[in-house]
Amino acid sequence: MPVPDSDVAALETIALDKRYRRVHALSECSFSLPxxxxxxxxxxxxxxxxxxxxxxxxIRRPTGGEIRVLGTSSRSFSGxxxxxxxxxxxxxxxxxxxxxxxxxxxxxxxxxxxxxxxxxxxxxxxxxxxxxxxxxxxxxxxxxxxxxxxxxxxxxxxxxxxxxxxxxxxxxxxxxxxxxxxxxxxxxxxxxxxxxxxxxxxxxxLLCLVSGRLVLDGPVEELLGAHRVRREPDLDGAAGSTVSPVVEAAPASPETEWRAPTLEELVLSRMAPPPHGTYVRAVSS
The missing domain is CATH 3.40.50.300 (P-loop containing nucleotide triphosphate hydrolases)
Known part of the structure; x- marks a missing residue:
């Protein structure tokens, strides 16, 4: 196995797109995996x-965009x-x-x-x-x-x-x-x-896809460090149990608790609708 150049991404996609007739399986997917x-x-x-x-x-060919493997475009080889x-x-x-x-x-x-x-x-x-x-x-x-x-x-x-x-x-x-x-x-x-x-x-x-679009991309430690979970009791005093993305935190109550999310909470926050109780928000730099 050749030793890969650490300065060259192992995998890179640029505006990758795949359509099946009217179905968009992948849309504008771009990432660079070190x-x-x-x-x-x-x-x-x-x-x-x-x-x-x-x-x-x-195995399949993209409808649009480009894939690079170890710096080499997929257009330059078959299979x-x-x-x-x-x-x-x-x-x-x-x-x-x-x-x-x-x-x-x-x-x-x-x-x-x-x-x-x-x-x-x-x-x-x-x-x-x-x-x-x-x-x-x-x-x-x-x-x-x-x-x-x-x-x-x-x-x-x-x-x-x-x-x-x-x-x-x-x-x-x-x-x-x-x-x-x-x-x-x-x-x-x-x-x-x-x-x-x-x-x-x-x-x-972590790369996270939802409905064919990339919604999270980056080192796990950095992504977890850049988000916080806010937990507040609901009207019955029971804490919420699902997570949802919130760009700006709502006003905190005295019962508010903040903590770092788990990987599962972070991923689920990009999939689930916002319920009452628990929220994940990005931390401003």
Missing amino acids: SGRIAALAGPNGAGKSTLMDLIAG IHPDVSYLAQRKPLYRSFTVEEMLKAGHKLNDRWDAEYARRLVEQAGLTPKAKVSTLSGGQRSRLAIAMALGRRPAVLLLDEPLAELDPFARREVSHALLDEVRNQGTTVLMSSHIVADLQGMCDY
Whole structure:
């Protein structure tokens, strides 16, 4: 894997647009993801997360705008960039193959493939080489699929809902193994999920899509530090429980409490209508 230039964004989109007839799946999407980040791509179902992943991977072509991977425009190459691996939500594993046969397929299907590295990842996952994919648990299949994606030695790894359909124990096991590996390798990761709890504590950068538009973009620590949650009791004395964006804070009452939001509260504040009780506002610089 070539060492990416730290001054060059790993992924960059400029006014990216995707339309399906009359439906706008992605609108004027622009961001610049620095190299070495583990980025969360959050948003509700239908927000455009998978569309963005498909566009970056070259599976679909944009209606307008531009994508740059490690400084190279997607217009200069066809298909997926050689330094990018993409693991779609429907993990591309042949159920009739054994683990060993999947690794051999990875070697044959990829121009660049580190067989020894991929095999080590499989061994660390405790997978039996002769076991058929159809006999593996959900967590084991995820570990195998991640090993296949990392076997390309990518500089950028795209993961679309990698923890979907896993039980809580498997989610924790797979996420910890994945994070340890990509951090050791310095891989830039863009990982989507509509379940924000999956992303909290894993990611240091946030992109949030709502209805095809980018509504949050930046380092997680900076975004959380730039917002505050205001909680006030309602008329019955019970505090509100959902969050909503407010540009300017309303006059505070003696019962008002201010605190930093969680990642989930911040993301939800861009999706939910404003209720009485709890608010998130931007902090003026």
